[in-house]
Amino acid sequence: MADNQSVYNIEQIRKLEKLYARFHDGSTYALMERAGKAAFDLLRRRWPLAQRLLVICGKGNNGGDGFIVARLAQQAGLNVQVVMLKPEFLPKGDAGRAFELLKQTSVEVVSWSEALLEGHDLIIDAMLGIGIQSDVREPYTQVIHALNQCALPVLALDIPSGLDADTGMICGVCIEASVTLTFIGQKRGLLTGQAADVCGDIELDELECGQGVFSLVSTKVSHYRYEQGIRWLKPRPPVCHKGMFGHVLIVGGAPGMAGAARMAAEAAGRTGAGLVSVLTHQSHAALVSVQRPEIMSHGVGEDIDISRLVPLLKKASVIAMGPGLGLDSWGRQLAAAVDEFVVSNKVPCVYDADALTWLSENPASENPVNQPLRVITPHPGEAARLLECANADIQRDRFSAVERLNEVYGGVCVLKGAGSLIASNGKTSVATYGNPGMASGGMGDVLTGIIAGLMAQGIPAYDASQLGVAIHGLAADDACEQKTEKAHHRGLLATDLMPYIRTLVNPAP
Template identity: 50%
Template sequence: MPSADQLYSVAEIREAERRAMAEHGIAGAVMMARAGAAAFEQIRRHWPERRRLTVICGAGNNAGDGYVVARLALLAGYRVDVHALSDSARLPVDAADAAERYFQAGGRVEALGDSLPGDSVVVDALLGIGLSRPVSEPYASAIAAINASAAPVVALDVPSGLDADTGNVLGCAVAADLTVTFIGLKRGLLTGFAADYCGEVLCDSLALPSEVLAGAGSIYRLTKTPPSPRPRVAHKGHCGHVLAVGGNLGYSGAIRLAGEAALRTGAGLVSIATRAVHSAVLNLGRPELMCHGVESSADLASLLDKASVVVVGPGLGQDAWARTMFAAVLASGKPCVVDADALNLLASRSERRDHWILTPHPGEAARLLGSTTGQVGADRFAALVSLQQRYGGVCVLKGAGSLVGDGERIYVSSTGNPGMASGGMGDVLAGLLGGLLAQGWSALEAARLGVYVHGEAADRLALRHGERGLLAGDLPAEIRELLN
């Protein structure tokens, strides 16, 4: 059985299939039969009241999975409509055999019309995991027909048109309600645009021996490791001192959010270094924040001496003051979280360190790599690897399915929601990561836990109140509950 939290590339899944056949004598037709049976079982579980199935088959082995589903449904007394975009005689051997068995059971194939019946369950068996180029006709029209249907949609292995390695849409893609994937969980089902197309994702190992995936995979789904209880004798000196640097003119809110998040995460002390005009009012309503007006590197030096961790970037700006503050933070050699405008300033320097966490969104990542947001989005995994190789430490590439990497492993977050598309969310994450670092977590442990909890806090709030109107300032109290 594959690990429930391990993710695989298409190449690794192909190799697992080869090993299953060559080393364990499991025929491709057997795996296809198991895949179809697993998918049909999930259809019955999810929509027990529906007794009609519409299966759309393409030209490869994914079509064979679809024919297996169709035959099983037919034998179970369902009304079954199969629409094929390829003559069954031209399918690969195992898929052609699955089609023939469907015909022998009394099934037939019809031309795909302009609309699909709304009272059925639609099964997407068009393209599978091997797609690497934009969807062409007649597949694009078939995908459009599926997406126009009012019926629930089940994708076999991957929604057709979605890149199973990157989560990108190759021109167009099926928007499924359920994706039943096979052998191992594909990495592209949890990041990029996948959330808009996969629906619920379930993985069936097809009862293959675990050995077929041995040695594969350095990518994992992010899970939460609950913190241990504090010693009863703990005091604030044991819990670290976070210094948050930022809040340039007009942007005091960003550094306030970061500071409060660090407090709610459990940091013993939190100081804020900001523009002097903000310092007297920034902690109104949150007196636990120690706010200091800082206008020069000399002003910052004593605060840096006292800090165990520095969060730099929220509301920092990119003017002369910002550059002075950022240079002083780097010169201090303190462990740090680098976020927002500090990342933009970092893009113009040649710095590589092992004890920092970088938290770019795709635009910031593009500037750090000297590329474009399109290039970053085309392969988020490759972009993360490039960031870590160039800058060291632990990198967090934010976005739907945020990625965390340290050069050895990559973790993909399954928490978070579109309600987080509002100002200040990244500032809260930066403070959260800083608070965890200050309490003794390693950079990788802090990033893994912090990214997961940040998204989970937003998910819990969205479940109670909805996604629209979710504010960054809503998260710190929820983060506190989750960490406890």
Template identity: 40%
Template sequence: MDTPQPLYSAESVRELDRQTIAALEIPSIQLMKRAARAAFIHLRARWADIGRIQVFCGGGNNGGDGYVIAALAAQKKIPVTVFACTDPELLKGDAREAYAYAVREGVQVLTSLTELDSADGNTLIVDALLGTGFSGELRQDVAHAIERIRKSPGPVFSVDIPSGLSADSGSADLAVQANMTVTFIGRKLGLYCGRGPALCGEVIFADLGAPAPIYQAVEPLAQRFERSSLKRLPERAADSYKNMFGHILIVGGDSGFGGAALMAAQSSARSGAGLISLATRPEHLTAALTRCPEVMAHPVISGQELEPLLEGPDVIAVGPGLGRSPWSEQLLARAGRAQVPLVVDADALNILAVGRVLAGVKRDDWVLTPHVGEAARLLGCNTAEVLADPRAAAVAVQQKFSGVVILKGAGTLIAHEGGVDLINSGNPGMASGGMGDLLTGIVAALIGQHLPLVDAARLAVWLHGEAGNRATEDGQRGLLATDLLPWIRRLVD
């Protein structure tokens, strides 16, 4: 099993830069030139036949990288022009030296967007406006430059990070939309969560020869898990039997929402759980038995009727299609007192946020799976605040309720007592009803098969997203949650 990738804040990467320069005993301009060369190599590998290049340079070291890239392009006889968003006369330090290098190589440097020729489809835009230090409001001239880049019909290559994207949180208002981003020294969290996955395109990491020991002294914000770094389920013994693999109880399906609870039950079954029970409204019983006869479906009209069903399961998943009625609150209250691990999703989270049920309860043995809106309700804030810093929101929910928190998104964050994990898995086609219900069932099934909660959460998020990726053979639009079920089964082993 490979180790996960550390994801850093902008300040931590600056520290890694400083330590790399000291350890390698090189001037900082040399590290800048290494970064620019690494970027140029990847640029040329991706767009070998590009006709011309326009480089948009800011006033800091990110702009310095851009000037060096322009110089390298000129050396290769590629037509190249620089737009300087900051007057070159105001540049200092390495950025000024990089500008001088570009000028020596014959690069034309313009200081007005009106002087810059219109880009066509054969023009590559290099975005070197803002680096990882950006935060707050964009200057008007920078905003105009970003708008110009966004209108370009050709490909866009971002140096270290798309300009306008927060390296720490992945938040962005106006930002560059890149086809490729090459990032240096340390992977920035913002590239992989929030708006990052939508803005970065393909992300390439270049360590620039940074010595391995420097990474031990700098604390990351999160750890990024890929398939090779996930704990998997062990092979089953030849004499296995169903009770060895968990009895899962799915609680949900208020009037009109029976499908959500049934999909959670189906995904639990396809994830390898030994036994599945379903507690739902009586009117959903026939549909449940018809759709999935392997599920033991029970009609429940009150919390009291749920009580006997709580004695057998190893894991309870509550929330899919639960609704927010008195019936819903009764079922959550009873399920929440059970002494087995819980997976809490959907309207169970919304009821929890109101505070009438399980008020003040903190549990080490539950997994909460909110999307952004549910996280906002749990924290008593608005969705914009969650989107502004998803990692901080995930941590805040975990600190408030304990256990493990899965904050769902393009870069799903998993907060737990030991830190924060990130998994990029899935695609925009999964923005449809029922997808979260599947994830709830997968998490419950993996816990039932004896994975620790954190490992179950990590593997479930990856399985869910990868099943979504495999199910897009016929395209992303029109993808249904149930299309993922066969793929979940294939991927779980």
């Protein structure tokens, strides 16, 4: 079996298939049979009342998987019709073998007609698979549009037709699946980009490839699970004090934006930092402590003197800069002063929000490998500024973008979004927690505080970033009752996450 956290690109999946063939007399047909059987078993489990199946097949191996599902369904007594798109191109290879076996049954092979949708209970998408390299073309475009407009559930085989398996971007148009059953290994494109809009529930079947096959293909991308980070959240010893759990200093909060710094500070405290301070504009410094008296608040005026700040900066075990910092003269001066201190003294630091814009305008002259303690947490727009490209360039290939950010800026990079990516030293992980309710102000500030709070407790930057992203997303899922049928996303506020954060950093033994 593969490591169930491993995530593969298309080239690696192809290599796994070839290795299987090498160990099994050069044939991969057994994999296709297993894929069809796995899909049939899943549809009977997920839709036990479905009796009328419409299986829509392309000419490649994805279509071959569909032929096998159709054959097995017919043998089980279900009513099955198969649509062959581009019937002028007869399937070849493994798909051709599967088609010949299908022809020996009574399954009806028909041409596409939108009227077919009225007589079926379930659609099987076996059209395009992982090999798509350009925008979807006719007749697939027409069929996909029709399927997305009908009310029938769709089971996608391997990947929804039209989704790029490497990047998660939609190639013009894409099937909106109810469930996606992917084969052999988890694909990058199922976990980030636009995948969450079209994949539905994702299940993986390794098709019994065998450990010997997986051991020969290494990948530096993994699917991060909250459970992996629990080892960092052991119960505290009975004899302890606040100085054992670090001191987080949040730098930000220009006039009118005190809330951002305050939320980041509370998140750091709720995550378990022993002490939390805020360095903010003097006009509202006192207000922060009034709202949350556990936070120590320090004000700084328009004339920023770094020598006066140094004693406070030296007390911090982790500095988080950016929430509500602003980009006026006050914010820019403060960013420059804190950055100089952080770089000179090698203090662990999280850069977010306006600090990232400042960083993009003031790239470090030193080698990024000398910044192992820096964490940057850009959303796609901020990432585009950091790499001097368009937002669309970031989203077009999020894996390449996060790797490039890490190369340029060093330390750890968290590229936020649906399927957040965390990269450091050639390794990348993807965390798929979270929901649409997180599209509201302040969520990024809370994440900054969580990561800083974990780092303050001695968790290495990369581990703290991965675990922080997972806790952030899970807290939002819990706040929205994501695992129930009554999940409510609209109206979620960043501060709603606080009680759930505290629960997650205190896992049950």
